[in-house]
Amino acid sequence: MAKHLFPQFPADEQREVVALCERLGFAPEDFEIKDEGSEPANGGVRRRQVSVRRLATEAQSMYDASEGPGWIGEFESDLECGLFGQAPRQARA
Template sequence: MAHRQFPDFPVNERQDVEALLTQVGLTSQEFEISDVNGTSSRQVMVRRQRTGAESVYDAGPGTTWIEEFESDLECGLFGQVSA
């Protein structure tokens, strides 16, 4: 299994996450974001450092982990956001 930190994610994913976080008044530096690639699946782990809240998202082909992350931000899973 390969383990990557957020700076090693594909450019389009990093840009999408950065744009999402900017919309809600946060930055990627406030989070620990990493992934694990298994033989047939990929999972992304997101943890907000200030609150300790975390979630794991399936991120294989055809999945929309960033949309699920956005939903979790909006419902307050990771704490208060400004937008």
């Protein structure tokens, strides 16, 4: 299983996560984001799971990222519903 830290994610995913965090009043550094993936065997599907943990609250969630950056929308929903706690600063309008 290959493991990657957030700085090793594709550049487009990094940009989307940074923009999302800033828009909702979080700092990207507030989170430990990493993934784990497996190469497909016998023509199977490549599996990728992204783990996000907020350092201040220890709240965490896992997202299926096998289909690409769609996991970011799920992360956004979790931020908006307060799963990771309140934003430490005022979000931009």
